[in-house]
Amino acid sequence: MNPQMVIGVFLVYVLVLLSIASWTNRKSNPNDGGAHFFAANKSAPWYAVAFGMLGASLSGVTFISVPGWVESQGFTYMQMVLGYLIGYGFIMAVLMPLYYRMGLTSIYGYFESRFGGRAYKTGAAFFILSRTIGASFRLFLIALVLDLFVLQPLGWDVAWAVFGGWQVPVGYAAAVAIILSVIWSYTRKGGLGTIVWTDTLQTAAMLIAVIYSGHAIVNALGWTWSEVPQQIAATRWNQWVVWEDWKASNHLVKHLLAGAFVATAMTGMDQDMMQKNLACRNLKEARWNMGSFSVVLVLVNVLFLVLGALLYSWIAMKGISIDRADSLYPTVALDGGLGIGLGMVFLIGLLASAFSSADSALTALTTSVCVDLIGTEQMEARQATKRRKQVHLGMTVVLFAVIMAFSSANDTSVVAAIFTAANYTYGPILGLFAFGLATSLRPADTLIPIVAIVAPVICYALESYLKAVHGFSFGFALLPVNGLITFLGLGAVALAAGKK
DSSP states (O other), rough: OOOOHHHHHHHHHHHHHHHHHHHHGGOTTTTTTTTTHGGGGBBHHHHHHHHHHHHHHOHHHHHHHHHHHHHHTTTTTTHHHHHHHHHHIIIIIEEEEHHHHOOOSTHHHHHHTTTTTHHHHHHHHHHHHHHHHHHHOOOOHHHHHHHHIIHHTTTOOOOOEEEEEEEHHHHHHHHHHHHHHHHHHTTTTTTTHHHHHHHHHHHHHHHHHHHHHHHHHHHHHHGGGGGHHHHHHTTOOOOOOSSSTTTSSTTHHHHHHHHHHHHIIIIOOOOOHHHHTTBBHHHHHHHHHHHHHHHHHHHHHHHHHHHHHHHHHHHHHHOOSSSSSSHHHHHHHHSOOOOOOHHHHHHHEEEEEEEEHHHHHHHHHHHHHIIIOOGGGOOOOOOOHHHHHHHHHHHHHHHHHHHHHHHHOHHHHHHHHHHHHGGGHHHHHHHHHHHHHHHOOOOOOGGHHHHHHHHHHHHHHHHHHHHHHHHHOOOOGHHHHHHHHHHHHHHHHHHHHHHO
16 A cells, blocks of 8 residues: 555544544533543443444554464464453452442542542552553554554655654654544543444444455455365464463463453453443443453454464465564555555554554543542532643643653564553552452551552562573463452551551
8 A cells, every 4th residue: 555545544534533523522511520521421322332342452452463473372362362251250240330339430439438548549540550551552553554654655754853862753753643633632522422432433443354354365365264264273273272381371271360350450440441331321231231342352352363364374375474473464464465455444443443442541541630630520510621621631742752752662572561561550450459349458548559569569570580490471360460469468468557
């Protein structure tokens, strides 16, 4: 695809998003205290929320990376996806009733009632840190694609501005600023009330892209869809379960446990994801939303892995080489000889995956800062609206700064390591929720921030030691280990206070 066509697709996509925002903003009231922005007036249809949540879950990282994992992991990622179902069941049975009973706007309000103000702000701060890094990384990926297929071919990446020795590519910075400006524009007024519907569109765009891609490759390979399972079964990628090697990071038990805890922490204890669930009319509809979402998510992940097997089959037949797994899907879609149609749907799917995760993250970050840190719910409506707009713009600027910091590293492995480190921030949140729900103990509120900071440090040291000395890795199961260390730390603090 030529850069002019990429720009054209981008502009059309943006116009559609802005049109949806204009339609949904008619339901907003500037003096409603944030009811539309924070909670979509608690009237969002559960089926729209469920479908849109797929888009927020299937970020640009998933859209590009999961198909590439097939070469090294086969279909073993499905072990973790099945573990998600355990976590989603816990969310529906325990967490959702708690949130609805308490009438929460931010789920971290639970920490204040259970432990105190410092625990409340600690949980919110860890969420804000993690979501800022995660959303920035996702947007960093789409900016890289635009840089490769638009800025470089047009020669717009050659101008540099120097700020005290830090060199910034002006063209790249402009691309990032444009993307963030678009997200700010269509979320600034409607917030969650808009995102429920833009995410519905963007989820559809992603699924269409994956299905179309699979269809194009199956036809090019000369197969029929009925032959696909047999063809994949005959390859080395047809591995679904890892059972023999306990040290493997993708062992079945590790993946199932990790999936359960990842779903619990990164969905049920994540303001971004639960804010959508709390936008449903009542608990019953929220459960319908989560149940249908979880089932469809399993099927969609199978679809992504099947696409990965098809992509690898195509490059093997054509002798196409790739430098890393993440470049598999973009290389085939944009330069794999399968036609311009595949390139267009891939680009739309990539835009959708990046925007759907980033827009909801920006809204959730704005909500958490306003409700958890500033306390806008206690302000007069006009003042609260003014402050919310300031925070929304401020968080947009913060995301821009973090993305540019990623780009300055100029090393995707370093950036990936930073993104992986963001998962550590969910451990303290998981530990706080688990301790609050499983015990009646009340640790000293002043010491909770210390425990929350020390636990990830211990977790990192433990993982590094076991990997270096014994070749053992917790893999994704590191999250529950992190939560357990936080839990034990809170227990130690509570028991020590009880003995005094």
